[in-house]
Amino acid sequence: MTVDTPDINRNRRAFLAGIPATAAAFALGAAPAAAQTTQTAATAAPGRRMLGNLEVSELGLGVQNMHRTFHTIVPDRDDMIALIRAAYEQGVTFFDCAEVYGPFECERILGEAMAPFRDDIQVTTKFGFGVDPETGVWDFTVTSRPERIRRAVEGSLQRLGTDRIDLLYQHRVDPDVPIEDVAGTVQDLMAEGKVLHWGLSEMGPRTLRRAHELLPVSAVQSEYSMMWRAREADILPLCAELGIGFVPFAPLGYGFLTGAIDMETSFAPSDFRANTSRMAPENRASNMALVELAREWAERKGAKPGQIALAWLLAQGDNIVPIPGTTQMPHLRTNIAAAEVTFTSDELAELTTALDAIEVQGGRAPALVAEWSDVEAPDV
Numbered sequence: 001m002t003v004d005t006p007d008i009n010r011n012r013r014a015f016l017a018g019i020p021a022t023a024a025a026f027a028l029g030a031a032p033a034a035a036q037t038t039q040t041a042a043t044a045a046p047g048r049r050m051l052g053n054l055e056v057s058e059l060g061l062g063v064q065n066m067h068r069t070f071h072t073i074v075p076d077r078d079d080m081i082a083l084i085r086a087a088y089e090q091g092v093t094f095f096d097c098a099e100v101y102g103p104f105e106c107e108r109i110l111g112e113a114m115a116p117f118r119d120d121i122q123v124t125t126k127f128g129f130g131v132d133p134e135t136g137v138w139d140f141t142v143t144s145r146p147e148r149i150r151r152a153v154e155g156s157l158q159r160l161g162t163d164r165i166d167l168l169y170q171h172r173v174d175p176d177v178p179i180e181d182v183a184g185t186v187q188d189l190m191a192e193g194k195v196l197h198w199g200l201s202e203m204g205p206r207t208l209r210r211a212h213e214l215l216p217v218s219a220v221q222s223e224y225s226m227m228w229r230a231r232e233a234d235i236l237p238l239c240a241e242l243g244i245g246f247v248p249f250a251p252l253g254y255g256f257l258t259g260a261i262d263m264e265t266s267f268a269p270s271d272f273r274a275n276t277s278r279m280a281p282e283n284r285a286s287n288m289a290l291v292e293l294a295r296e297w298a299e300r301k302g303a304k305p306g307q308i309a310l311a312w313l314l315a316q317g318d319n320i321v322p323i324p325g326t327t328q329m330p331h332l333r334t335n336i337a338a339a340e341v342t343f344t345s346d347e348l349a350e351l352t353t354a355l356d357a358i359e360v361q362g363g364r365a366p367a368l369v370a371e372w373s374d375v376e377a378p379d380v
């Protein structure tokens with residue numbers, strides 16, 4: 001296995017410093033990535049959207065829960081394979097995964113499910129958490145050291161049963177690794193044809209801008225929904241400015257916006273929502289105003305509350321591709337049909353104004369998880 005040495009990284013950083021992105025990309029011999037170096041938006045076919053220069057279905061499918069729903073119940077593996085295949089049959093071609101989901105097991109499930117139609121879909125995965133490559137044990141650290149990125153990608157390719165990853169994300173910024181080293185490693189993987197596009201998740205804005213200068217970024221993945229709108233203030237305008245796609249994770253507010261969670265719901269202690277203060281009963285009561293709003297609009301539009309949540313996200317921009325997660329076939333069908341729910345500009349303004357008036361109570365994540373977000377990579 002080729003492993004980057006510190007010297008190579010130092011040379012690469014010096015080389016990348018100060019030269020424009022396109023020049024850097026070409027100079028680094030990025031044949032498969034060449035199409036990415038200009039971020040001129042191609043037009044997507046009907047029912048599809050562009051993430052940078054990557055065309056995907058307008059709604060994707062998140063497979064994080066397919067090995068263990070929110071770290072609790074283990075769904076039937078064959079059912080999950082059938083669900084992924086049903087999504088494809090209904091037009092979904094964008095599947096969201098990560099090394100750490102399972103760890104490993106969600107990639108294996110997705111790999112098995114997608115084998116018959118691999119060439120017709122866009123598969124994503126992510127590196128960046130300290131998952132032991134041999135044991136699959138995650139030690140609750142982040143790491144983007146170049147040799148760990150390479151190792152993660154080799155493992156992901158094997159588990160997914162493919163020779164390339166359509167979109168590879170850095171899952172979280174490593175506060176100890178300059179983004180130059182990350183971009184350079186991804187660039188090398190692109191030159192080898194193993195990665196076609198790249199993205200970042202939950203990074204700080206300065207890191208995104210720098211990453212994009214070094215190697216054009218196709219997509220950012222961060223939490224965004226009617227329940228969590230912080231990214232409207234920073235990352236969404238930056239993505240619009242730079243021509244980067246935006247993939248909202250937890251677009252259904254981890255299920256809250258569908259109305260499936262009420263005041264009677266109690267979460268298993270291992271379910272991370274049990275440790276999220278916005279879901280705590282004292283805040284949940286007030287946050288139910290969001291569900292009421294989604295229900296009111298569902299009635300107006302002849303839809304379901306979760307469909308309103310997804311349709312509202314789709315209406316925020318052509319570069320937005322939500323990836324709702326589900327382990328249930330009826331929910332999959334409902335979520336896909338959300339793309340048919342549209343708003344006039346007056347309706348959208350009315351709904352957004354009503355949303356503006358609701359102040360979400362509580363934090364969005366347990367403290368440890370929150371620490372990993374909005375991180376800026378160190379300077380070289």
Ligand SMILES: NC(=O)c1ccc[n+]([C@@H]2O[C@H](COP(=O)([O-])OP(=O)(O)OC[C@H]3O[C@@H](n4cnc5c(N)ncnc54)[C@H](OP(=O)(O)O)[C@@H]3O)[C@@H](O)[C@H]2O)c1
Binds near residue numbers: 250
């Ligand atoms: N980059 C990151 O750090 C990050 C973080 C979190 C998530 N993600 C990605 O984003 C994807 C989506 O996020 P998520 O799954 O955590 O949250 P989500 O999509 O907001 O919500 C999923 C929850 O909603 C429920 N649900 C889905 N459709 C429903 C429907 N039509 N009616 C009622 N309930 C419904 C699901 O339960 P059922 O299974 O019962 O349908 C599940 O409990 C993940 O799979 C993962 O790929 C990325």
